[in-house]
Amino acid sequence: MKKAIAMLLAVSATMALGVTALADDVAQVADTGSSSSDVSSDNSSSDASSDNSSSDTSSDNTSSDNSSSDASSDNSSSDNSSSSEDETPVGEPSSLVFHSDEDGTVLGEDLLEPGREYRFPAYVEFGGQRAKVAVSDELLKDYKFNYTRVTASGVKTFKIEERKGVYYLIIETKDTTPTKPVDVKYNVKLVRKSNNISVFSQEVKFSYGYDESNxxxxxxxxxxxxxxxxxxxxxxxxxxxxxxxxxxxxxxxxxxxxxxxxxxxxxxxxxxxxxxxxxxxxxxxxxxxxxxxxxxxxxxxxxxxxxxxxxxxxxxxxxxxxxxxxxxxxxxxxxxxxxxxxxxxxxxxxxxxxxxxxxxxxxxxxxxxxxxxxxxxxxxxxxxxxxxxxxxxxxxxxxxxxxxxxxxxxxxxxxxxxxxxxxxx
Structure with missing residues (x-):
């Protein structure tokens, strides 16, 4: 009897060990399977992410292209603002504005040198809307400029005219050597061609000459x-x-x-x-x-x-x-x-x-x-x-x-x- 019980206990222990081993194997297989699945899932996710990223990039590029297209449109709009009737502000011009010349000379602030030509980019402002557009051929279909010298005679040229597609106020001073700055004043009128009536009159002042020794x-x-x-x-x-x-x-x-x-x-x-x-x-x-x-x-x-x-x-x-x-x-x-x-x-x-x-x-x-x-x-x-x-x-x-x-x-x-x-x- 004792031997029988001993044999039963031995068999039971052996079976327990086998079940434990089997459980460990199953767990190992399960872990391996899970890891493989995860890797597969990661790869799939990465691929999807890559696809999505590619898609996003493509979308960004398209957006960039659209943005570039918009910028081009803006630039085009900017370039043609003075020649397109749709983009020109409503109403009539109210004043002239002159930008600095290529050397940074500011008209009315800096002393102009005798014997030199200056080119100041010319714009017109539309007072009610505070809009400004460059003087252009389109604008001058309906308007023209008249000039009247008020003071001084040391200027050879004073007029708004086109040079290589851009309208400038051209000022050419005479090659003289005054001992003090000479003040110059002109009146510029913008006149409607249809009835020769002045739209506005503006005074343009500047000085030319040489500075005194410090x-x-x-x-x-x-x-x-x-x-x-x-x-x-x-x-x-x-x-x-x-x-x-x-x-x-x-x-x-x-x-x-x-x-x-x-x-x-x-x-x-x-x-x-x-x-x-x-x-x-x-x-x-x-x-x-x-x-x-x-x-x-x-x-x-x-x-x-x-x-x-x-x-x-x-x-x-x-x-x-x-x-x-x-x-x-x-x-x-x-x-x-x-x-x-x-x-x-x-x-x-x-x-x-x-x-x-x-x-x-x-x-x-x-x-x-x-x-x-x-x-x-x-x-x-x-x-x-x-x-x-x-x-x-x-x-x-x-x-x-x-x-x-x-x-x-x-x-x-x-x-x-x-x-x-x-x-x-």
């Missing part, structure tokens, strides 16, 4: 300092000259710019425009196309009470010119000048009381040669009081004598020419 710069000068002329602020006022003269005990001072110096007494001098350029005179260059030139032009033609010494920098041409022939150009004629060559500074020096148009050339020109017949026949005597020392004795001329022209030195001196001695440099 007072802070003048006040900071010390005795004996060279007074540098800034082409952006080339006007020296009477008051500034007086300060400079007093600072230097009313003796000579040196005014200087790019490539030139003028040493002179400035006591009791009036306001002067000292603007300077190396720009050529086209009439002279056209008359002598085979010659080389270097120009020194003082547009304001400032005249002084005292005679002073001018020094012109020729360092860039002295090695290229066989001879340095110096002239003054005034009233349509060329006048010979005697000058000395300063070898140390590589400058041509001469005396005068007026800064004008001077030029150096490699060949001689007969004194008194007429360049511009129209100017000469005009009979201008504006420069009759100029004191230019044509008999200025040469100093350091030996540094400029070329062996090839030794025999002709006397005639060259009489003509105001200086031969370049390249070997001595």
């Amino acid at each position: 007072d802070d710069y003048i006040n900071d000068l010390d005795k004996g300092d060279i007074v540098e002329i800034d082409n952006n602020r080339p006007v020296i006022t009477k008051e500034q000259f007086n300060k400079i003269a007093k600072l230097n005990d009313y003796k000579n001072v040196t005014l200087a710019g790019a490539g030139w110096q003028f040493t002179v007494n400035v006591t009791d001098e009036t306001t002067k425009n000292m603007v300077f350029t190396n720009a050529g005179v086209k009439e002279i260059m056209a008359k002598y196309p085979d010659q080389d030139f270097k120009f020194f032009r003082f547009g304001g033609k400032p005249s002084f009470n005292s005679t002073g010494k001018v020094a012109l920098d020729v360092s860039d041409i002295v090695d290229d010119y066989e001879s340095l022939n110096l002239y003054r150009y005034a009233n349509g004629r060329v006048y010979q000048l005697n000058a000395s060559y300063n070898a140390a500074d590589e400058t041509l020096e001469f005396r005068t009381n007026k800064l004008d148009t001077f030029f150096v050339t490699d060949r001689s020109i007969k004194d008194g040669t007429i360049i511009d017949e129209n100017v000469v026949s005009g009979g201008s005597n504006a420069d009759s009081n100029v004191n230019t020392d044509k008999n200025n004795p040469g100093t350091g001329a030996g540094d400029m004598i070329n062996a090839a022209v030794m025999a002709g030195i006397a005639s060259l001196a009489a003509a105001g020419a200086i031969a370049a001695n390249k070997k001595s440099k």
Whole structure:
């Protein structure tokens, strides 16, 4: 009996172990199956997500395309706002608006330079709706502009016109050298073509000219300092000259710019425009196309009470010119000048009381040669009081004598020419 019970217990234990093992196997299989299902589900989800993402992306791209299309439409609308009747504001224009030119110059705020053309993009405003559209061909089918100059006459061009598909207010100032800004005023009317009745009239104001030298710069000068002329602020006022003269005990001072110096007494001098350029005179260059030139032009033609010494920098041409022939150009004629060559500074020096148009050339020109017949026949005597020392004795001329022209030195001196001695440099 005991043996039987023992055998039954053994069998029972064995069966229990088998059931436990079987349960573990089933659980393992179940876990594996679940994991596989999950992976499959994840992959499926990923694919679906990828599809959805692709779909979203496609949708975004379409949206982007639509957006681009809308932007294009907006741009088109913007571009054509002034030429499409549907997009032009209802009613009639009430005023003009001008944007800054390509250099950022603001009309009515910035000082315009003489001798330059400006282009200010032109718009019209519709007052009731505060809308603004560019002046266009479409607008000018029904309207036109009339211009009336109220003050000043230093403007060559003032009109609204089209340039390369855009309408601008074109302002071209005359090439003058005033000593103070010139105020200009125009009245502009927009007129209906059908009945020639004015829709609105608007005043347009601006100034052109040159700025005065900075007072802070003048006040900071010390005795004996060279007074540098800034082409952006080339006007020296009477008051500034007086300060400079007093600072230097009313003796000579040196005014200087790019490539030139003028040493002179400035006591009791009036306001002067000292603007300077190396720009050529086209009439002279056209008359002598085979010659080389270097120009020194003082547009304001400032005249002084005292005679002073001018020094012109020729360092860039002295090695290229066989001879340095110096002239003054005034009233349509060329006048010979005697000058000395300063070898140390590589400058041509001469005396005068007026800064004008001077030029150096490699060949001689007969004194008194007429360049511009129209100017000469005009009979201008504006420069009759100029004191230019044509008999200025040469100093350091030996540094400029070329062996090839030794025999002709006397005639060259009489003509105001200086031969370049390249070997001595």
